[in-house]
Amino acid sequence: MSKGSPAPPTVRIAAGQGFWGDWLEAPYRQVTGGPIDYLMLDYLAEVTMSILQKQKSRDPTLGYAKDFVPLMERILPTLVERHIKVIANAGGVNPPACAEAVAAAARRLRLDGKVRIGVVTGDDLLGRLDGLVARGHELTNLDTGRPLRDVRDRVRSANAYLGAWPVVEALRQGADIVITGRVTDTGLTLAPMIHAFGWKRDDWDLLAAGTVAGHTIECGAQCSGGNCLVDWERIPDLANVGYPIVEAHADGTFDITKHPGTGGRISVAGVTEQLVYEMGNPAEYITPDCIADFTTIRLAPAGKDRVRVSGVRGKPATDKLKVSIAYFYGYKAVGTLVYAWPDAYKKAKAADGVLRQRLTALGLEFEAILTEFVGAGATHGVLALETADLDALPEVQLRIGVRSFDAAAVERFTREIAPLILNGPPSVTGFAGGRPKPEEIVAYWPALVDKRMVEPCVEIVEV
Known part of the structure; x- marks a missing residue:
């Protein structure tokens, strides 16, 4: 949000990819199927980083989700025309190379001067592990309690989970496309909400609401009818499934919906299934940005294929970042x-x-x-x-x-x-x-x- 400019009443954030290998048509359909402000693309899983690190070791120009570049080349003209921004963790272990590949695609489309790409780095700790251990950071396995030195000679990748704020900074600097490495899935959606509404670093309830929004759409169509247990045989037209969209408001409330005319279904039951996905303690969903209390979430139907989410409470973030090794x-x-x-x-x-x-x-x-x-x-x-x-x-x-x-x-x-x-x-x-x-x-x-x-x-x- 520009300094002095009023916050928009609603920000629409559309999910286009839930993992590297998701439906290639989904992002195109999100940017052409109706009004959105942001397209969020989540490519990274834990094992993906090691695969990308191996690719980069063989070729220093690789190490990112290569599918992202032809996708951008396909939709860039529409993004520019409709003023849609993109936030994607497609950079993997080499965000600068990914950004340069997208920039080259933009030049091929004669979009010179019309696209600014934000590049977020700093998550890759592979080259710093020995120094961190020497300084007393044991990087103990959270599941087994073993110190990292037990497997140090076999480590292939190490990435800290960054939160939303570096992405917010890229947006503040005018980025139209933000390419990151290992940023939390939730942070990719929270960041544009912070940027649009001017939320502060200690607005814990608002940050928690944005975190819940991100968690709800991070897996793409999993909350809009895909992989849904409840009444699955009655979910219509999965061949034409609509991917989810967050319609967010400055007070932290938001709706989950999808473009009209698409298949699938947005329902309280489906959103609930997604909310408990990868859930530990529901009262303390820990991210770099806040701790969200999922037990405070209220869900209510708000029309056809629309669920309203409210009541989310949050607590201060911890002083630690999770590291995926x-x-x-x-x-x-x-x-x-x-x-x-x-x-x-x-x-x-x-x-x-x-x-x-x-x-x-x-x-x-x-x-x-x-x-x-x-x-x-x-x-x-x-x-x-x-x-x-x-x-x-x-x-x-x-x-x-x-x-x-x-x-x-x-x-x-x-x-x-x-x-x-x-x-x-x-x-x-x-x-x-x-x-x-x-x-x-x-x-x-x-x-x-x-x-x-x-x-x-x-x-x-x-x-």
Whole structure:
């Protein structure tokens, strides 16, 4: 918000991506389907950062969500015409390279002088880990209590979760597109609300309301009918599902809605399902910006495909930032075969036994071997089927995976699946995909770091 200018009565923030790999049409439909002020795109999950770090190590011009650039090239003319701003954590571990790629796309579209790109960095701690540990920051695993030094030589990426305020600063400097690294999912939506309404750093209830808004739309269509348990068969036209939009007000109340004429459904039940997604203590939802009390949230229907959210209370933020660390945890491979009736389950079990005997005879040792019989209670276990039901199953997929720090052992395992087609139990299919391939395992190490150790940086790229 410009100094001295009145706050707008409503700010519309549209979710366009809930993860890297989400529906490519959603952002385009959000910017063309009706009025919005901001397009929010959330690309990053915990494991994504390590994948991007590996890409950057091979090519210093990579390390960001590459899908973002052609998307921007497609919608930039509309963004400029309609004065829609974009906030995206597509920068991954290389926001400057992502920004330059988007700037190049803007130049190809002859939008010189019409686009300012804000670049938020400072979250990447990989090169600072040894210094932090030396200064007494143990970066202890929040789940196990182990110090980081136990796995330091295997760390692939380390990123602090920044909050909304660096994004607010980029908007204050006139950015039309803000590209970040690891910013909290909620911060991507909270930031434009802070900027538009002039909220202060200690407006805890307002910051909590914006945090709840961000949490509600961070997973895209998951709150507008997708992946919804309640009455799912009656949710209309998921092929044309409308992604959610926050219509926010300066007092912290907001509506969740979607563009008219789109599929899916906005309902109290659907919004409630999303609110409890990835929920720990509902009274203390901790972010870098505040602590939101989800037990104070009030939801009410406010018209067709519209839910009003109010009553959110907040508390002061902590003095820590969460750090997402990814480290090498060995190798894995997973193979599958499908066995057909009659006796599909018995055949799959017999094949599993044969394979395990052969692995033992070869002297192969694994940290873990996991067998699943998909279609025979793999999800719900013994609660799913009676013994009589197992005998009648039309087909069962044998899915077996191994994990080891010995790459050679995992590779040899991959060669033992295909022989079962001819020298194992009968009526087998499902191997058209070929021999499974060994993959590196990246494990997750959650930790905390003092906020004072992380310094966000904001730069503006002029097109």
